Amino acid sequence: MGGVVEAIYIAPEGSAEMQPVEEVKAIEGCGLDGDRYCEGTGYWTPSGDVCEVTLISGEDLDYIQDELGLRVKSGEHRRNIVTRGIDHAQLVGKRFRIGEAVLEYDRPRPPCAHVQDLTEPGMTRALVGRGGHCARVVEGGRIRPGDEIVFLT
Template sequence: MSRGIASMFLDRLNARLKQFVRCCRRAPGGRVTAIFVADAAGAPMRACERTLALVDQGLSEDRYALGLGFWRLTDGCQVTLILAEELLRAERRHGLPLDAGQHRRNLVVSGLIGVELRGRSLRIGEALLTWHRVRPPCGHLDRVAGAGMAKALGRYGGHCLRVREGGLIRVGDEVTVV
C-alpha cells in the first residue's frame, strides 16, 4: 500500500515540476552559442562557426560521424549537446575552464531547460534532431580533458541527439523544441 502512495506522490510531484518548468520558461527556444568537433577519439575539440548535420551519422567533421569516436561501438551518440547554463554552474562550482570545448560536447545551447528535452525533437538551424538519452560524464573525459572534468560536470553532462533531418547548423541559430 505504501508503494502505491509513494507512486502517486511522485506522479503528482512530476506533474507539478513539468508545470513549473513550463511557467518559468524565459523564452520559447534557445540559441546555439558554440559548436565543437574533433576529428578522432581523444583529439582536441575545435570550435567552428558552422557544421553540417548528416542523417543517422552526426556532424560532418566530427569523430562520431567519421566512425572514429571512443564510444562508437557501444553507445551510438551521434551528436552531443550541453546547456550553457550547466557549463556556467560547473565552472562556478569547480573553477575549471569549460569554454573551449573541454566538456567534449558538440553543441552548446543557451536558453533551454534540460528536462524539457527528454523524448522531444529539436529544430536546430536547418536540422532536426531527436533526443536519445542523457550523456553522463565518464572517466574517459578525465583522461582526455584533465582530472576533475567529469566531477565538475556531475549530473549535468549533457544529452545525446540523433540526426533525423540533415542541414546546416550555425552559431547563433535558434533552437526550438518541437
Template sequence: MNAGRIARIFIGPQESGAIQEVAEVEAVAGKGLRGDRYFDDGHQAHDPSREVTLFAAEGLEAGRAASGVDIGAEDMRRNLMTEGVQLADLLGRRFSAGEVVFEGLENNPPCAHLQQLAGKPLLKPMIENGGIRARIVTGGTIRAGDEIQSL
C-alpha cells in the first residue's frame, strides 16, 4: 500500500446538523471521535462500525467528474478525507494515522438520508466512492496532514 495522508477532518455534532471541519480530533477506542454525533449516547452510539468513516479525495473528484454534480467534501458527511491511499486496501487490515490505530471494517456507500441532507443527487455518482467504516483500536489524536500507514 502506498502511504497516503489525512487531508481533512470533519465531525458532525448532531445527527442531521451541519458538519464542522477541524484541524485535529481526539479518537477514543470504543467510542469514536470526540465531538461527533456517534461519540456519546446518541443515535447508534457504541456501534464499532460507526466510530470513524473515511472517504478518498480522489473518489470525490471521480464522482464529480462522472456526474457533473458539485459534490463537496462536507456533503459526504464522513469524518476523514484521505489522499493517496486506496481505501479498499484497508478493509480487514489495521492501519494508523497520527497516534491512532484503526481497523478497516466495511464499505460505506451513500444512503438516501445522506442524499436528502446534501440536497444533491449523489447516490449514483458516489456509490463506488462512498468510502469505508473503521473502528478505533488504539486512541489518540488525528491531525490533518497525518500519514496513513498499513500495519
C-alpha cells in the first residue's frame, strides 16, 4: 500500500472556490467529473497547461499550515486529491489505483501566482517544492476519501 486519500476537492471553473466532495468520478482522458479542467473551464485551459488530476501531500499541507501559518486545509492549495502516508517521489513513472480508478503520473505541478491571488500572500512561495503532481486518468471509476493508493507499476 502506498497511502490513502485524505480529502478530495473540485472547482466548477477557474478561480471558483474548491469544494470538498465525498465521492468523485474519474473520467478517462478528462479528469474528475465536475472539476474545472475536465469541464474545460480551468484558469490554464486556454494555454493547454492542464492536469487531469492534481495530487498534494497532506504532510506538506501540515507543514505549510503549522510552520508557515498559511491556511491550506480547506482546498486553498487548489489541488484535487490530498494524500496521506505516501512519498510523492514514489509516484514518478508509475501507475496507481485509487478506489476504482487507475491514474498515471504525469509531471510535477509547481504553484503559480494565480494560487496566491486566490488565497493569501506567501502561498506561492509556501508551495514551492510542495506543489504536488499531475496525473492522467487511465481507467475511470469512483474515488472516495479513505481509498487506498496502490502502486501497479
